[in-house]
Amino acid sequence: MTRRILLCLWMVLLACAPAARAQETLGPGDRIRIWVKGEPELTVERVLDANGAISYPLLGSVEIGGRSPVEAARLIAKALDDGYLREPLVQVNLLSRPRSTIASPGAGPASREPAGAAPSAATSGSVAASAGLPSPCPIEIVDSKTGRGIGGAAMLLGGKIYQSNRLGQVVVDQPAGRIILLADGYNVLQGPLEEFVQVGPPHRLPLTPVALAEEVTVKVVDAETKQPLADVEVRLDQMKIRTNSKGVFKVREIKREFAEVKLTRKGYKPTRKLLDFKDPLEQVILMVRNE
Numbered sequence: 001m002t003r004r005i006l007l008c009l010w011m012v013l014l015a016c017a018p019a020a021r022a023q024e025t026l027g028p029g030d031r032i033r034i035w036v037k038g039e040p041e042l043t044v045e046r047v048l049d050a051n052g053a054i055s056y057p058l059l060g061s062v063e064i065g066g067r068s069p070v071e072a073a074r075l076i077a078k079a080l081d082d083g084y085l086r087e088p089l090v091q092v093n094l095l096s097r098p099r100s101t102i103a104s105p106g107a108g109p110a111s112r113e114p115a116g117a118a119p120s121a122a123t124s125g126s127v128a129a130s131a132g133l134p135s136p137c138p139i140e141i142v143d144s145k146t147g148r149g150i151g152g153a154a155m156l157l158g159g160k161i162y163q164s165n166r167l168g169q170v171v172v173d174q175p176a177g178r179i180i181l182l183a184d185g186y187n188v189l190q191g192p193l194e195e196f197v198q199v200g201p202p203h204r205l206p207l208t209p210v211a212l213a214e215e216v217t218v219k220v221v222d223a224e225t226k227q228p229l230a231d232v233e234v235r236l237d238q239m240k241i242r243t244n245s246k247g248v249f250k251v252r253e254i255k256r257e258f259a260e261v262k263l264t265r266k267g268y269k270p271t272r273k274l275l276d277f278k279d280p281l282e283q284v285i286l287m288v289r290n291e
Helices: 002-016 019-023 069-081 126-130
Strands: 031-036 044-047 053-056 060-063 090-096 137-143 154-157 160-163 169-172 178-182 189-192 203-207 215-222 233-236 239-242 248-252 258-264 271-276 283-287
Parallel strands (some): 215 283
Antiparallel strands (some): 031 090, 154 178, 233 258
8 A cells, every 4th residue: 555655646746846856967975865665775875976876785886977866766776677676666865965066046057155155045944944843854754643653654745755664754855845645544634844744853744544444344246146255265464254155254443544355266266355444335346257
């Protein structure tokens, strides 16, 4: 489910990301964060050397200078896909640039600032500071009822996608602007960050749990005859049960919004189905006979 959430945010990002950021190129001295879905050992921060290269796990030296963050992500993903990971999801974020290469308003990308000059508002995080948030900013994404951290939450902010760790913690570069925040089992949070964040420390973003059914009833039937199928083996996480004589099984003690069940029965094709645990009405799963 986390992968579905991330793919949704990627679609939003591709549709809405500013053109200027898309054309931004990386160069020597730039500090970047490389994030790989589901691979914490490959999620690292690096500084580009004088040749525009970085040292990266498994791949060694990778030259990404002169490329945009999106192009760098594609390059790394392609290299990882060549014998290491299958279809990896990679994101590259530019965290900071050398002081001498920070662009000033109206200047080209390589304009320089005097060594003793004060940073501009765009680079000092003054907007975030006015809201009581530092930049970069650690934020905890928590359950609004229990206060517990929510792991695997995905947030779109400032044209970047962030994902919380198992404790619900995430560090955002610029804590200002509109966000889209999603997590399995919780209502979507969308709007200006300053309207939702609880200034700390710790700074927190609370999510409201969706209302889940106390019990879900599922009926398994033949796809052609629509007759109920008894004795179908149903697997849900570590649970294994069978349908009764009416082709029915029930799920109780529900703690999440969705879950995938796997069904098998002699004479039928193995079936997978994503169940929605918000719906208390009887759900139906069709099984197709072997040809």
